[in-house]
Amino acid sequence: MGKHAVVIGASMGGLLAARALADHYERVTVLERDTFPAMGEHRKGVPQGRHAHSLLSIGREVLEELFPGFSQEVVAQGGVKSLYASRPLLEGHVRQRVLALPNLRAIERCDVLGLTTDGQKERVTGVRLAQRESGVEQLLGAELVVDASALIDSPWSIVVGRDLRLKEVEGKRSATSHFVNWYLGKLPRAARHDPAVAMAFGKVVNFRDRPKSLLHPRVLWRVLQGNLFPPRAAAAEPRLQKA
Structure with a gap:
C-alpha cells in the first residue's frame, strides 16, 4: 500500500x-x-x-x-x-x-x-x-x-463553441472556435467514408476516448484529406438493353 x-x-x-x-x-x-x-x-x-x-x-x-x-x-x-x-x-x-x-x-x-x-x-x-x-x-x-481539475475543459469548450455558431448567442468568437466549428461540421462527412475516422468518432461518442483525440494529427489529416479530396461516387453499371 x-x-x-x-x-x-x-x-x-x-x-x-x-x-x-x-x-x-x-x-x-x-x-x-x-x-x-x-x-x-x-x-x-x-x-x-x-x-x-x-x-x-x-x-x-x-x-x-x-x-x-x-x-x-x-x-x-x-x-x-x-x-x-x-x-x-x-x-x-x-x-x-x-x-x-x-x-x-x-x-x-x-x-x-x-x-x-x-x-x-x-x-x-x-x-x-x-x-x-x-x-x-x-x-x-x-x-x-x-x-482532476480540468476533466471537462475540452468537451465543455466544444459545447460552448458550437453554440457560438448561432448569431443570437453572445460571446467572443475566436479563431479557435471558428476552426473547431468548421472542423466538427466536416468530421461526420469524413466518418461516412473513412473507417479510421469513423472509429475515432465512435470512441468519443461512446465515451471511450476524450474529445480532443479527434484533433490528433492522424485523425485531423484524414478529415481534411477526405474533405479536400472526397471519394468519387461509384459509376452506375450500364443497363442491358433488350433487343
Whole structure:
C-alpha cells in the first residue's frame, strides 16, 4: 500500500478518484479551490450544474460498488429510481461519502501553483499550493498526484463553441472556435467514408476516448484529406438493353 496520494479537484471525477485511491494509499488528500456547498446546493464553477442529470447503468453500478446503498440515499432525498436527479444532489452524496473516509482529508479554498519533481525531473513528488485567504504557500509531498481539475475543459469548450455558431448567442468568437466549428461540421462527412475516422468518432461518442483525440494529427489529416479530396461516387453499371 502506498503512503500518500493527492487529488487536485473535488468534482465528481476527483471525488471518485479519491475514493478509489483510498483503498490503496494510507492517506489521500483532496485539494479544492472553492468551498464545499451544503448538500443539494449548487457548486461554483460547474457547467450545466443546474440541469437534471441521469446516470447510465454502468455509472450507477460503479457508484453502488464504491458506495453501497448510494441509490437508495439519492432516491430518499428526492431522486428518481433510475437516478434522475440534480447534479448538486448526486455530487453532494458522493462528496459526503468520500469525506467520511477515515484516511482522507480535504483542503478547501486553495490554489495549486504547480507540481514538484525529483532532481532529474523524471518523477512527480508532490504539489505546491497556496491558501486563498492568506496566500501562504505550502509543499505537499505525494507518491501519486491525480489532476482532476480540468476533466471537462475540452468537451465543455466544444459545447460552448458550437453554440457560438448561432448569431443570437453572445460571446467572443475566436479563431479557435471558428476552426473547431468548421472542423466538427466536416468530421461526420469524413466518418461516412473513412473507417479510421469513423472509429475515432465512435470512441468519443461512446465515451471511450476524450474529445480532443479527434484533433490528433492522424485523425485531423484524414478529415481534411477526405474533405479536400472526397471519394468519387461509384459509376452506375450500364443497363442491358433488350433487343
